[in-house]
Amino acid sequence: FKRATRFRRGGYYxxxxxxxxxxxxGFWGPVPEDLKRIRDEIAFDxxxxxxxxxxxxxxxxxKxxxxxxxxxxxxxxxxxxxxIDLLRYKQFVLIRRFTDKEVLSDNFLKEVNLTFKAMRPFLDYMSEALTMDPNGLTE
Structure with a gap:
């Protein structure tokens, strides 16, 4: 699933x-330009x-x-x-695994929703890195 608008980058699976x-x-296969922008943001701070x-x-x-x-x-x-530990990434992915018992539980959909919500700070950080120019303005 894609996030809404071109300013909210990344996807859900x-x-x-x-x-x-x-x-x-997250970002399974960022294009080289996006990967460089992400790395530059990480390298800066x-x-x-x-x-x-x-x-x-x-x-x-x-985890x-x-x-x-x-x-x-x-x-x-x-x-x-x-x-160096962050700059070496070529993919930036967040994964939460579920057991079969968890999938069949009554609160599975609630847990999935909470998991997607927990991704937001990460996806928002990446979106900002990918949609801001070096002066901090939206492109």
Missing amino acids: FHIEQGNSFVAG PAPLRKILNSKSFKTYF TLEGEQLKKMPKGYPADHEA
Whole structure:
């Protein structure tokens, strides 16, 4: 599912399969221009993203950021950058897995809704990185 308007970037994913049910969101395959913008935002100031990733809500629903990563630092960034762990991501994905018992429970839809809501700070951060110019103005 896509988010509304071009200023709300990222997407939501809903997968139901016996033994492999989950909801996810984020940026599965960002185009090179978007990936560079995200990395540049992280390189400029990783603190806002770290705050989201370390929040109680994030840890409760997702535990950690997921996605494919480079083995080395991407070109154009210093190898000793404080955010090397974040800059190496090629995908930025949040996933919450559910057991079959959880999927069949009466409050499953409520949990899915809460999970999607818990993604918002992350998706909003990424949306801002992808829709603001270097001066902080909406493009």
